[in-house]
Amino acid sequence: MNYIPKKRKFLLIGAGVASIAAAQSIREVDAQAEILIVSDDPAGYYSRPGLAYYLTGEINRENLFPFTEKDFRELGITRLNKRILRILPETHQVIDQDQQAITYDQLLIATGSTAIPFMSDSLQVKGVVKLDHLADADAILSMARRRQTGVVVGGGITALELTEGLRDRGMRVHLIMRGSQYWGNVLDPLESEIIERRLEQRGISLHKQAKISQLITDKNQLSAVRFQDGSTLACRLLAAAIGGRPQLSLAQQAGILTDRGILVDEQMQTNLADIYAAGDCAQVFDPSSGVSVIDSLWTTARQQGAAAGANMAGIETPYRRSTPYNVTRLADIPTTIIGRVGGGVDEDLQSIARGDSETWRQDPFAAVAQTVHEINRVRLMVGPHTLLGAVIMGEQSLSRVVYDFIDQQIDITDIRENLLEPGASLVSLLTNRWASWQRANDRPAQ
Numbered sequence: 392m393n394y395i396p397k398k399r400k401f402l403l404i405g406a407g408v409a410s411i412a413a414a415q416s417i418r419e420v421d422a423q424a425e426i427l428i429v430s431d432d433p434a435g436y437y438s439r440p441g442l443a444y445y446l447t448g449e450i451n452r453e454n455l456f457p458f459t460e461k462d463f464r465e466l467g468i469t470r471l472n473k474r475i476l477r478i479l480p481e482t483h484q485v486i487d488q489d490q491q492a493i494t495y496d497q498l499l500i501a502t503g504s505t506a507i508p509f510m511s512d513s514l515q516v517k518g519v520v521k522l523d524h525l526a527d528a529d530a531i532l533s534m535a536r537r538r539q540t541g542v543v544v545g546g547g548i549t550a551l552e553l554t555e556g557l558r559d560r561g562m563r564v565h566l567i568m569r570g571s572q573y574w575g576n577v578l579d580p581l582e583s584e585i586i587e588r589r590l591e592q593r594g595i596s597l598h599k600q601a602k603i604s605q606l607i608t609d610k611n612q613l614s615a616v617r618f619q620d621g622s623t624l625a626c627r628l629l630a631a632a633i634g635g636r637p638q639l640s641l642a643q644q645a646g647i648l649t650d651r652g653i654l655v656d657e658q659m660q661t662n663l664a665d666i667y668a669a670g671d672c673a674q675v676f677d678p679s680s681g682v683s684v685i686d687s688l689w690t691t692a693r694q695q696g697a698a699a700g701a702n703m704a705g706i707e708t709p710y711r712r713s714t715p716y717n718v719t720r721l722a723d724i725p726t727t728i729i730g731r732v733g734g735g736v737d738e739d740l741q742s743i744a745r746g747d748s749e750t751w752r753q754d755p756f757a758a759v760a761q762t763v764h765e766i767n768r769v770r771l772m773v774g775p776h777t778l779l780g781a782v783i784m785g786e787q788s789l790s791r792v793v794y795d796f797i798d799q800q801i802d803i804t805d806i807r808e809n810l811l812e813p814g815a816s817l818v819s820l821l822t823n824r825w826a827s828w829q830r831a832n833d834r835p836a837q
């Protein structure tokens with residue numbers, strides 16, 4: 392009798408970018424494996440960062456989906472739209488919402504994070520929304536009415552995306568911030584001020600150091616908000632973005648070690664055999680800093696998922712955390728945030744914002760070099776021998792160069808004093824130094 396090798400069963404919980412990248416890695420190694428992706432989101436795999444552009448109307452719904460049905464078929468992935476309720480590590484099974492058991496050889500938890508609710512039970516009130524899923528974006532669009540008032544609460548990228556999305560749908564938007572500056576633990580006061588001024592020029596009303604104390608409803612429909620100072624603002628729509636929280640309950644109930652996220656080692660493996668985690672739900676050990684960190688970034692989730700998939704398939708692949716960065720748009724100003732830039736307090740966010748990294752908020756104890764020209768601004772966090780972080784607003788030609796300086800830890804000892812001189816030409820100092828580093832490292836000129 393011929394020996395027929397058993398097909399390995401890979402079960403991936405979640406249909407986000409981390410799971411899809413894991414599936415791609417597994418398939419590269421094992422052409423025969425059964426790969427099952429189970430997700431409770433009926434929309435499946437789509438771009439969450441793209442939801443902002445869907446809200447403003449810059450892209451259509453169909454542009455949110457990176458994969459076609461043909462792509463899934465070619466990868467040989469089976470998909471199931473169900474919620475997983477429990478993991479049973481001893482029997483290598485999970486239990487779905489219909490109490491059906493699904494067995495696995497290797498399991499990936501890639502359950503992402505979920506928006507922190509604004510006031511307990513507020514989501515039961517009609518007109519109070521968040522932005523986690525495509526269904527949330529659809530709900531916001533169905534509620535947005537021209538010339539009506541919409542309120543956005545929070546800080547970070549998502550709060551701004553909601554603000555601009557509602558404004559572009561013709562609403563009169565009020566952005567409510569508890570703190571004294573927008574995104575105060577990542578941006579410095581001048582950067583926040585540039586964004587705030589732009590928002591005001593576009594008709595957004597900013598309420599700083601303001602706190603909503605009560606939602607006023609009429610037959611469970613939001614009709615106004617009351618502030619702590621007693622004043623009220625009539626509105627039928629309130630969108631909250633006060634941070635995201637990794638979805639940990641499946642892991643915790645299964646006895647998997649968690650902290651702020653699911654703790655994984657360099658191979659993206661949890662403390663239990665054959666169970667891995669990746670993406671927004673994972674808190675990953677970073678050997679370079681010796682601490683475990685959460686990123687809520689698309690690229691990071693993809694890289695983590697790819698490493699997890701390879702390890703699950705048996706190819707030892709340590710996840711090497713590259714410098715976290717995001718190229719985004721704040722009040723229409725292209726902005727790149729790289730490495731360690733923050734350290735200030737931010738009362739508007741109760742946890743990590745979407746499109747954010749815990750690393751950004753670390754105080755680098757560095758000197759600051761900067762150039763400012765209207766909205767074009769470069770802020771560099773300068774360590775003793777390397778650049779540690781940067782915020783680049785407006786003109787972006789230096790972003791790639793600065794990313795290399797930070798990620799590759801290019802030595803700046805010889806230009807450090809010049810960088811820190813008032814009025815220094817950061818652009819020429821850095822590009823010259825970068826060009827010589829490229830030549831020394833045999834890198835092709837860009």
Ligand SMILES: Cc1cc2nc3c(=O)[nH]c(=O)nc-3n(C[C@H](O)[C@H](O)[C@H](O)COP(=O)(O)OP(=O)(O)OC[C@H]3O[C@@H](n4cnc5c(N)ncnc54)[C@H](O)[C@@H]3O)c2cc1C
Pocket residue numbers: 404405406407408409410429430431432435438439440441442443473474475476501502503504522523524548549638641669670671672686687688689690692717719745746747
């Ligand atoms: C509005 C918004 C804007 C963003 N903007 C940016 C940006 O500008 N730049 C950037 O880099 N990143 C941004 N992000 C973050 C980025 O989208 C995430 O880092 C990335 O999507 C994480 O991927 P993931 O696969 O870990 O999780 P997710 O994409 O969150 O996927 C999690 C999956 O798990 C499923 N799931 C959860 N629990 C269960 C369960 N019990 N059973 C079954 N399925 C379950 C969910 O349905 C979902 O399919 C943004 C995110 C949001 C929401």
